[in-house]
Every structure is written in structure tokens, then in C-alpha cells.
Amino acid sequence: MIPPVAGAGIAAGAPASAGAGSAPAGLPATVAADGLAPAAGLGPPAAAAAESRRPARASDRAPQAARIAVLGASGYAGQEFARLALAHPGLQLAALCSREQAGRPACELLPGVDPRVDPLPPVLDPEALEERLAAGAFDTLVCCLPHGAWKQLAAERPALADGPARVVDLSSDFRDGRVPAAGGWDYVYGLPEAFRLEIPAATRVANPGCYPTAAALALLPAAEWIAGPVMVSALSGVSGAGRAPQLRTSFVELDGGAALYRAGTEHAHVPEMERTLARLAGRPVPVGFAPQLAPMARGILLTATAPLARPVSPGEARDAYLARYEGEPFVRVLAAGTWPETRAVRSSNRCDVAVTTLHGGTTLLAAAALDNLVKGAAGQAVQNLNLMLGWPEEWGLPTHGTPW
Numbered sequence: 001m002i003p004p005v006a007g008a009g010i011a012a013g014a015p016a017s018a019g020a021g022s023a024p025a026g027l028p029a030t031v032a033a034d035g036l037a038p039a040a041g042l043g044p045p046a047a048a049a050a051e052s053r054r055p056a057r058a059s060d061r062a063p064q065a066a067r068i069a070v071l072g073a074s075g076y077a078g079q080e081f082a083r084l085a086l087a088h089p090g091l092q093l094a095a096l097c098s099r100e101q102a103g104r105p106a107c108e109l110l111p112g113v114d115p116r117v118d119p120l121p122p123v124l125d126p127e128a129l130e131e132r133l134a135a136g137a138f139d140t141l142v143c144c145l146p147h148g149a150w151k152q153l154a155a156e157r158p159a160l161a162d163g164p165a166r167v168v169d170l171s172s173d174f175r176d177g178r179v180p181a182a183g184g185w186d187y188v189y190g191l192p193e194a195f196r197l198e199i200p201a202a203t204r205v206a207n208p209g210c211y212p213t214a215a216a217l218a219l220l221p222a223a224e225w226i227a228g229p230v231m232v233s234a235l236s237g238v239s240g241a242g243r244a245p246q247l248r249t250s251f252v253e254l255d256g257g258a259a260l261y262r263a264g265t266e267h268a269h270v271p272e273m274e275r276t277l278a279r280l281a282g283r284p285v286p287v288g289f290a291p292q293l294a295p296m297a298r299g300i301l302l303t304a305t306a307p308l309a310r311p312v313s314p315g316e317a318r319d320a321y322l323a324r325y326e327g328e329p330f331v332r333v334l335a336a337g338t339w340p341e342t343r344a345v346r347s348s349n350r351c352d353v354a355v356t357t358l359h360g361g362t363t364l365l366a367a368a369a370l371d372n373l374v375k376g377a378a379g380q381a382v383q384n385l386n387l388m389l390g391w392p393e394e395w396g397l398p399t400h401g402t403p404w
């Protein structure tokens, strides 16, 4: 079940959690929640058919649209965020920031975007972005910078950290969330399925990592049964390593094989997984992690095993997962005997999970698949923004994957 959204500033008349196809308050009736008008014949008269095929433009959007600047817009996560924002009924791209690409047309930065559909924002360097903030051009900052870079930029340019009404940071800089971050800001850990009620009141959100999101969703319903160390093993697509060229992620090094890296407790995501599991279980849960690079562009396929405090049958485990995730728009519990695959969730904000138990019910085996760039990064950032803005959580987010 999705708990009710506390303190949400939902536009008058908008449902607390509308279905994916419902139009939000403030939008013309012909504009659906995916930002596209309904198909001809389903709603508007024939005379309006041409108009109905036109995707939503900024002028169609909700009057309370959030105006977004994207830091690191030339990277994989930044580009995916921009793609999702352009199709979102309430998010308006106001600026893209890149040090290397500043001044170039945005359509060169975003090769998948058709510039005829929406007016694209300028591509600015961080200094010009700060000036645009001072001029009131945007109210929401989405940081898609490598780890450490946002913390450093926030210290160098405090106006960028303090000025926006909302900041969502996709790096790990503020995911520990306990100590108020630079400028006195407290970042809330934005994993809606686990900590949804904390997000609507937040103005600063630390978006979880891709592996930790998959691990948390694979284990969340079982957290209280876990009696010892959790072993997590995961395949990742290469976009998870970012866009900067590296020998390890070049085609020749990857093609035709898969490779373990930083196995054990070395990977930076281990403490994040342990923090989340400790919050869910109410006690420390040690994690061992075996991440693997797979020759695919995107996707995470994760399995987790753990000893259980009491015997749990496979049916009981699956029923608990079904009950915990009932009504969750972006988590699907697969049928018994069916296991997640990356292609089914590719380009979607969905995480598929499956669970069983072994050894007389004393060992948990859970699995999850998600798209590292969507539910593992940009899609989850949109989900968090929807909650922060009091909008339906599913707004503008794809539930269906593109397997081929």
C-alpha cells in the first residue's frame, strides 16, 4: 500500500495518487498525465485530432510547473533526466549546465530529443547558471555530477546550494543524511517505497544509488526476518560507470564477457545498503557485495541471500512481498518461479522483484531488476520531485519497459 502523502501541496482538486492516465488539476482536459493528449477518437472531437496528436508544450503545463536546472546535463543521468522532464506535465526545463558543452545548442547535448517539439533551454556553465538563478529563471536544481563534485560546487557557489526552493542530488554526497550538509541543509534519503512520508516536506533530497535501490527493493519486505549478513550480487550495465571514457568500460574490454570488480565490502555502495537495511530492520545488517560489469548499456540484475531468523516458506515470503508492495506503482512482484530480467524494465521506472526461500525456509533468495538510469537514477529523481511538489507520484514516469 502507498501510505497517504503527508503535507503535500497538491493542486486543488488533484487526487493524492491519481492513476497514470489521469490529467492533473491545472492542465487542460485534453492533456493526459504522460504529457501527451489522448489518442484521436478517445476524447476530443475530430476537428481537434491534429491538436490531440501534438505533445504537450511548456504552455500546456500546469501553472505551478517547477522550473528545473540540470547540473551535469551532458552525462548519462543528466540526459535521462532531461528526457523525462520534457515529457512531464509539471516539469519545465529552464537550464542545462555543462562545463564542456556550455554555449552549444541543447539539441547537440541531447541527441535523442527532437527540438521541434519543445523549446529547449540554454546550455550554461556553472557561473552563468548562478546568474540565471539570481534572475529567478529556475526554482529547482537537479544535480547529476560525479560523487564529490556537487559538495565542492556547493561550497564554491553557496548561492547555487541555498537559492533553489528544491534540490535533488543524484550523487552519494549527501546520502548519509544524518548530519546537515553544506550550508546547513539536511538531505532526506529519497527512496519512496521505504521512506515515502519523509519526502513531501523535504526541500533537499539525496537520490539513492542504483545498486542500493535494487538491493533495498529486493529485501525491504523481508528486512525484519533477516538474521545475519546479507550477500548481494549484481550485474550492471556499463552506463552505471558514467560517460567519461575509461579503458575498463571500452567496447573491446567488455564485449563478450562479464567481470567482477571491487567485490567484498570495498564498493562505495556497501555502507549505503547497510544504512538502509539497518533502518528497515531496526538493527545493524552487514552486507557483502559482488558487483559485476556486464556487456549491456543499461540495467541492473541483482540477487540477495540472507539467513532468516525463523523458517519462512516460499509461499509465505511471496505473500509478504505481495502485501508490502500492493499499490506500489513502480514495484512488481513476479509470479512464483519467474525471475526478473533487465530487458523487461529497460527505460521504465519499474523494479521487478521475486523471492523464494531455501534450505527448509532458513535462507532467503530475493532478486530485483531495474534500469540504472531510470528507477536507479533520473526516474527516481522525478518520483521524488513529484512527492516534493505534492503531485501524483507516477506523473510523467514510464511504467512499461522496452525489451527490444
Ligand SMILES: NC(=O)c1ccc[n+]([C@@H]2O[C@H](COP(=O)([O-])OP(=O)(O)OC[C@H]3O[C@@H](n4cnc5c(N)ncnc54)[C@H](OP(=O)(O)O)[C@@H]3O)[C@@H](O)[C@H]2O)c1
Pocket: 071, 072, 073, 074, 075, 076, 077, 078, 097, 098, 099, 100, 101, 143, 144, 145, 146, 147, 149, 153, 170, 171, 172, 208, 209, 210, 239, 240, 241, 242, 243, 244, 372, 373, 376, 377
Ligand atoms: N549512471 C548511473 O547509472 C547512475 C545511477 C545512479 C546514480 N548516479 C549518479 O549520478 C551522478 C551522475 O552520473 P552519470 O553516470 O550521469 O555521470 P557522467 O555520465 O560521468 O556525467 C557527469 C557529468 O557531470 C559533469 N562534471 C564532471 N565533473 C564535474 C565537476 N567537477 N564539476 C561540475 N561538473 C562536472 C560532466 O559534464 P561537463 O564536463 O560537461 O561539465 C559530466 O557530463 C553520479 O554521482 C552518479 O554516481 C548515476
